[in-house]
Amino acid sequence: MIPASDALSQIIAAMKPTCAEQVALPDALGRILAEDVLARLTQPWADVSAMDGYAVRQEDVAQVSAQAPATLKVIGESAAGGSFDGDVGPGCAVRIFTGAPVPKGTDTIIIQEDTEAAGEAITVLEKAPAGKFIRPAGLDFKADTVLLKAGSLMSGRNVGLAAAANVPWVKVRRKPRIALIATGNEVVMPGDTLGDNQIISSNSVMLSAFIKVLGGEPLDLGIARDDLGSLTERVRAAKQADMLITIGGASVGDYDLVGQVLLQEGLQLAFDKVAMRPGKPVIFGLLDGMPVLGMPGNPVSVGVSSAVFLRPAIAAMLSVPATDAPLQTAQLAIDLGGNDERQEYMRATLSIGADGEHLVTPFSKQDSAMLAKFAEADCLVIRAPFAPPAKAGDTVDFIPLHTGRITL
Structure with a gap:
């Protein structure tokens, strides 16, 4: 067995960034930029009014008060989509509306109120002082300014920013194509007739969803039965993918054939056991240069392995900066006993305490067969190997289970 941290390092090191592809801006939501986005114009393009009112010369209103008002002649107007093209002399004003360019000769705005x-x-x-209610040219951004850096997630706000900068297309990382192979004579797909001694294959459906949320493209190759021919056929069908994930069959039982088939097909094995709980029988290696991650068949182990290994693996393929790693800290809400030799990822809820601090509460039962509890969890509390007992209020590391990929 190797430590979970070593397993993660080897997995990330083996990932290659996907190529760039150009997409129309409306299709860029949720994608990762492959190139910087530069502004194609200056915004605003000129000094513009921030309010409805009158454009005036500040020197004409410098001494104004309710007791000593000033009377100015209105010589025109400037509205959004138009302008006043003359010069404004002493004692004159121009009616102006929000977003309209400020006329020559004026340097402040008097609101109509x-x-x-x-x-x-x-x-x-x-x-009003000079510059009052005037947005200077380039206040938001200037032409050729880098607005969004490569590696940024195209959130709704970022799509809007690119649109405002007159950018119709962007270069993004191609979604990693990740092939999935579920294994086992006992598993059937949701909705199929469930025979004696059979179970529903939730893993492939769940993993497909994870991959989509993380920015990849799942390629479901179906369920391989517990025989060498069925599994070999599907492994060979996956060789055009960017990554292969097998589900189940990674342990040491008589019907756990995944490792055997992968080695026969030429897998360069990096490791086949990780000192973690849940998820000990994890396989990783390269098959003709393609990363292969063999996950256990237990649904919670699949979920935990996805949070620990798959999320950073896909991030590496999308060239997301390492600083975006999700590890966070919080205070324990309950006491915990000591840990054994394997790093544990405890399913837990996350809340805010009375003093505003983040609190994590691990579930009292951590059985890896409890998928309902995994769905209820907000995060995974990390307990290092041989960690001593911990008290409520102690600080612990956790991995959030939300991704925040699609944001406003």
């Missing part, structure tokens, strides 16, 4: 209009003149009741 601080004026009284009468025909072609206004009475200014409040003074």
Whole structure:
């Protein structure tokens, strides 16, 4: 057995970034940028008004007060989509609307609430400093500015930013194609007739969902029966994928054939056991350069292995910066006993304490057959090998089970 940290390092080191592809901006949501996005224009393109009111010369209103108002002649207007193209001289003003360009000769905006209009003149009741309510050109961004860096997730906000910068297409990482092979005579797909001694294959459905959420493209190759021919056929069908994941058959029983078939097909084995709980019988290696991750058949072990190994593996293929690793800290809400020689990933809920601190509460039962508890969990609390007993209030590391990939 190797430590979980060593297993993770070997897995990440074996991942190769996928190639870049160009997509239309509306299709970029949730994708990872392969190239920086540069602004194609300056925003705003000119000095514009932030309010509805009047564009004036600050020197004309510098001494204005309610007791000593100023009267200015209105000589035109500037509205969004238009402009006032003349020069504004002393004692003059231009009616202006939000987003409209500021006329030449003016340097401040008097909001309409601080004026009284009468025909072609206004009475200014409040003074305003130079630059008041004016958004200068380039306030948001300037042409050729790097707005989004390669490796960034295209959230809804980032899609909007690129659109505002007049960017219609972006280069993103191709979604990693990840082949899935479930194994076992006893498993059938959800909705199929369930025979004696059979179980539902939730793993492949769950893993497909995980892969999509993490930014990959699942290729479900179906269920391989517990014979060499069935498994070999599916392994060979996976060789055009970016990664292969097998589910089940990775242990040491008489019907656990995954390791045997993979080695026969030329797998360069890196390891086949990890000192972790759940998920000890994890296989990893390269098959003709393609990473292969063999997961246990237990659904919770699949879920934990996905959080610990698959998420960072896909991130590496998408060239997501290592600083985006999800490890976080919180305080224990309950006491815990000491740990044994395997690193444990305890399913737990996450909450906010009375003082605003993050609290984690591991479930009292950690049986790896309890998929309902795994679905209820918010995070995995990490207990190092031989960790001593811990008290409520102690700080622990945890892996959040949410990804936050698609955000506003």
